Amino acid sequence: MDTDTLMASFLRRGVLWPTAEIYGGLQGFYDYGDAGSSVKRNLETAWERWFVGLSPGYYRIDPALVLPESVLRASGHLDNFSDPLVACDACGERFRADSLLEEWGIKDVEGLKVEEIQAQFSQSERKCPKCGKGRLTPPKAFNLMFGLDIGPEGRERGYLRPETAQSSYLAFSRLWNVMRKKLPLGVAVVGRVYRNEIAPRQVLFRLREFTQAELQIFFDPEAPSPSWQVPPDARVPALTARSRAQGANRAEPVALRQLVESGEMPGFYAYHLYMAYRFYRDVLGYPEGQIRLFEKNDRERAFYNRIQYDIELNLESLGGFKEMGAVHYRGDYDLSRHSEGSKSDLGVTLDGGKHLIPHVLELTFGVDRNVWGLGDVHLHNEKDRIVWSLPPYLAPAVAGVLPLIPKEHGPIATMLYHTLRTEGFRVSMDESGSIGRRYARLDEIGVPFAITVDRESLSAQTYTIRSRDGKDQVRGSISDILSILRKAVVSPLSMGNPP
RNA sequence: GCGGACAUAGUGUAGUGGUUAGCACGCAAGCUUCCCAAGCUUGCAACCCGGGUUCAAAUCCCGGUGUCCGCACCA
Numbered sequence: 377m378d379t380d381t382l383m384a385s386f387l388r389r390g391v392l393w394p395t396a397e398i399y400g401g402l403q404g405f406y407d408y409g410d411a412g413s414s415v416k417r418n419l420e421t422a423w424e425r426w427f428v429g430l431s432p433g434y435y436r437i438d439p440a441l442v443l444p445e446s447v448l449r450a451s452g453h454l455d456n457f458s459d460p461l462v463a464c465d466a467c468g469e470r471f472r473a474d475s476l477l478e479e480w481g482i483k484d485v486e487g488l489k490v491e492e493i494q495a496q497f498s499q500s501e502r503k504c505p506k507c508g509k510g511r512l513t514p515p516k517a518f519n520l521m522f523g524l525d526i527g528p529e530g531r532e533r534g535y536l537r538p539e540t541a542q543s544s545y546l547a548f549s550r551l552w553n554v555m556r557k558k559l560p561l562g563v564a565v566v567g568r569v570y571r572n573e574i575a576p577r578q579v580l581f582r583l584r585e586f587t588q589a590e591l592q593i594f595f596d597p598e599a600p601s602p603s604w605q606v607p608p609d610a611r612v613p614a615l616t617a618r619s620r621a622q623g624a625n626r627a628e629p630v631a632l633r634q635l636v637e638s639g640e641m642p643g644f645y646a647y648h649l650y651m652a653y654r655f656y657r658d659v660l661g662y663p664e665g666q667i668r669l670f671e672k673n674d675r676e677r678a679f680y681n682r683i684q685y686d687i688e689l690n691l692e693s694l695g696g697f698k699e700m701g702a703v704h705y706r707g708d709y710d711l712s713r714h715s716e717g718s719k720s721d722l723g724v725t726l727d728g729g730k731h732l733i734p735h736v737l738e739l740t741f742g743v744d745r746n747v748w749g750l751g752d753v754h755l756h757n758e759k760d761r762i763v764w765s766l767p768p769y770l771a772p773a774v775a776g777v778l779p780l781i782p783k784e785h786g787p788i789a790t791m792l793y794h795t796l797r798t799e800g801f802r803v804s805m806d807e808s809g810s811i812g813r814r815y816a817r818l819d820e821i822g823v824p825f826a827i828t829v830d831r832e833s834l835s836a837q838t839y840t841i842r843s844r845d846g847k848d849q850v851r852g853s854i855s856d857i858l859s860i861l862r863k864a865v866v867s868p869l870s871m872g873n874p875p
Numbered sequence: 876g877c878g879g880a881c882a883u884a885g886u887g888u889a890g891u892g893g894u895u896a897g898c899a900c901g902c903a904a905g906c907u908u909c910c911c912a913a914g915c916u917u918g919c920a921a922c923c924c925g926g927g928u929u930c931a932a933a934u935c936c937c938g939g940u941g942u943c944c945g946c947a948c949c950a
Contacts, residue, residue: 387886390885520949539950577942699949812911814912
């Protein structure tokens, strides 16, 4: 689906729209409407059921959005989450100070603090690399975090969290105790995060406020869970760093078990990478051929990530494969940093006396990106209608109740509507316009069923139920309808542990 | 942030200085209608914001905001 058609549909149906639109909007912010917030929430729920369900040792928390400066200093965000920028005073072109220093042959730029970069810079007499004439201004840190002054005097410096992960690390020692001191321990967070992006773009793809779904798994790398096994025949479309180095640019089916056996990838990593892949394929319904696992090489991944695969989706609207999520093996970086920063020992002593700082495997997902992805992949422009072929458990409602002739069938329809609600289904009702028009409205926001109340409903208490995808209809009693709806909203696969 | 393009009802658009700002779809009310955006009637609804030029600005100029594309950025 192309961006224009997708966005027009989303606007027309109130799936989402720009924040503060009547004031001209705000770059990098969008609001979700009824259908959009429902799809987003269903996606979050499906994510949680899938990933938290992977192990009895995985839990969910809901931490604060604001973090004190000390946390982000320890995590490295204060230094590394900002780009020192310099500008040319003649042509105005901007450069990253650290990349310039690298170009000029200064070593170990990676680990330099902003002040050190500034010092290095003031010693140089270089001219603008673009126009060759202008002088370069002193480096200025552009931090991608939104700062806050907390309290009436604003004495406490805080930030809106730039990722949910830090909160999980902070919660580790309390959870360790509450959850009875067992590894692996998984902590899931679904929540909003904030980044002051230089150039937000592409609607839901680069936002300044967005929702992440992340699972941080704390574990002992020498004794991973015995249940973390990839099935012997598990294959994923992968583009590994090694094959890219050899010139490959297309994903090939890779047998994960083989990578594990040949020692290229630890088993705990392969298992979670596989489950992440399956979430996209089986739960979100992205076609196999449009997903790929893209391994970041040494240069591309963050220094604390030992292994990093991005899960990418080929999106027509964005012209290629885009990152929708990732699996990072972060080692003991996070708990070590926070042990140091907070002066509290985040190491644990296992039953048997072994002491270690748990390692972290991070599974991270962009929720908004995936709402967009669901639109791009599942919204179809058929010849006489637009259909959003969402998996039913992600749809904003499972059914719409439609009185064929509102004046005659309205009251029964209202009763049916309340009955279905009482049974726990999300349903809508629409009495406006011809029946075909009402079907079309439901199709476009992805509602999988339409239940029509007609003459026979009055005499025989039966209703027709029409499916979104096939436009076919069957007639049935309330209990028939309930069983159809029940079947639809349960994922075809078990939403927890896979077979 | 830089450069370029663009901004008209809910959506898609027409409109090159003087228009009651047009069209389509949509939406609403009514009639009709027992099933896929049907028909008839009647309505609703827009020039992104702020300055300037001009007798007169949707139209020209400047600034802002926003969107898209390229560059840069994406820990």
